[in-house]
Amino acid sequence: MVSEAKSPPNAEQPESDERVRKVSRLNRLLARPEFGAGLGAVLVWVFFAIIANDNNFASWTTFAAIMNRAAPLGILAVVVALLMIGGEFDLSIGSILGFAGMTIMVLTFPSDSGGFGWGIWPAILAALILALAIGAFNGVLVVATKLPSFIITLATLFIFRGLTIALTRMFTNRTQLGSLDEASGFGLADTLFASEIQFMGATFRVSILWWFAMAAVATWILLRSRQGNWIFGTGGDANAARNVGVPVSRVRIALFMGTAFGAFLVAVIQAVQFNGSDTLRGFGLEFQAIIAVVVGGTLLTGGFGSVIGASFGALIFAMVKQGIIITGVDGDWFQVFVGGVLVIAVIFNNYVRQKAAQR
Template identity: 50%
Template structure:
């Protein structure tokens, strides 16, 4: 009997080949999308798009969006949405700007304070969703307007009537933490590469690419950490279980409430991180920061394989989904196409991703 059971198992493993296992990977569509978009721009765009300088040009906005998308993806896997993440970028930018400019706090205090406020607001989102039973779509939509309005009012109070708060760059200049959240990393290495001729330089000898923008490093690090948590830890199993079948997860001992509230906090923290990075890079904060980014983050997560119903998805998929956004956003400037084609692309990619993910879900579950 044992031999028979073993034989049946072996036959099932043989039947599910590499192609079948590959089709079940949530990030497959995003990786295929990156390949297709890259091929498209290799054919249509100026050759400078894929130089080191061009790659940094599209990876920088991809990284800023990707940090949001990874947080959104983890929350979607857990079965919830956060439509306030874009407004959180603006509000956290206000908090951070007020800390360093108005209050004169050093970064070692301003950054944790900003992150703490964001995490607290994320927890409020989660508690309201779980206490009331309202859809997270509705609750976070309300917070979208609340935080955006609070950003407008707060900036006017902090700046004396303006919707922009300047002076951030001067306030953080010389702070030992500033290089971790602003500017380019590995500058000396890139200068050396320019000296030996591996990187193009300007006429004065300075490298055209002075380093790797720090947001790209944060983006990669966050993708790796999120992937490890989802695939290699008990907490990752809890996230998938909470999004797949909440009642079954609760009956199995999964702390669903804590998991979901924690995910709302993670999403808010991702918004705050983007706020800190972009405010320091720009040297100012404004009320429109993060505008519409909530939808782009969710679309990038969906392109990356996240199901709208929860319980399925990938942080690496969101990583590649954000890269697609960055490539198209900047890549169109290297072509003769009108920039407004980006909106058409956005809708088309979302529809294709949803259809593809739905097909994969049916393949995995055996539905017809």
């Protein structure tokens, strides 16, 4: 009941009001989930700009290369950020990406070679429907079994990767399919998903615009819509949210469908851009996406985070990769670097959150 530990803060509250206000304003900037990742992106850029000065890292063309590299991961990071703020994981997005890509390829592949000979647009529509169905399947399974989504999506990671390989081989007897450009309707798809834009002397891919559009829409949903409030509530404390009438199950299922949609979009972009796909496409991307999101300031436990931060996370990922390539350092070191950045980011995030929660 009465404890000495609790009395002092009460006692000092009235007179220290002004001081508290100032501290909290500074902390609020620090506590913005994207603050750390934004600062990190600047630091990583400066780091490579100095050590890779001879290799022209700090140039417009290198910046374009970084952005092109970041875009697919950025799209995934955006949808995974929403899901993780909602308190769930999705390890299956790499598999959904591979499944959606091969769905498009098998459906458009000439029928005399084991495919279905569809036009590209019906194939894309079919891939979209299948991807959303897989997302809903993940969500319903998580909601119905009450098992951790980590386990559920670990299972679907294997199920849909396996299905991708088995079905592709069953129909076409191959694991790699190309010549998507022979499918009818490819021209428009190429313009929409894979065109290149010359801007101030450097080549940018249109996938960057998809990334920005996804980030803008997701940010709007998160911060300006009722559903965004529900996502924060579901991730922050599902029971408390349910008690005040948030449809927690529906939010979760929708979020899993969202990550599946992101995987579908990247699958389409990559299939069109590379003029084909293979059964291992997207392998390991789920972890890169989670790393980008966590580096971007989203809590692993949910309830706190930002889409902009996740996008910065994807940008940091791409900068490190580009920096390692450009400086000629053995690419094997990339993973060491990524792991290091992850640890530093999580420690930094925890520190910032504790500071923010204190006042």
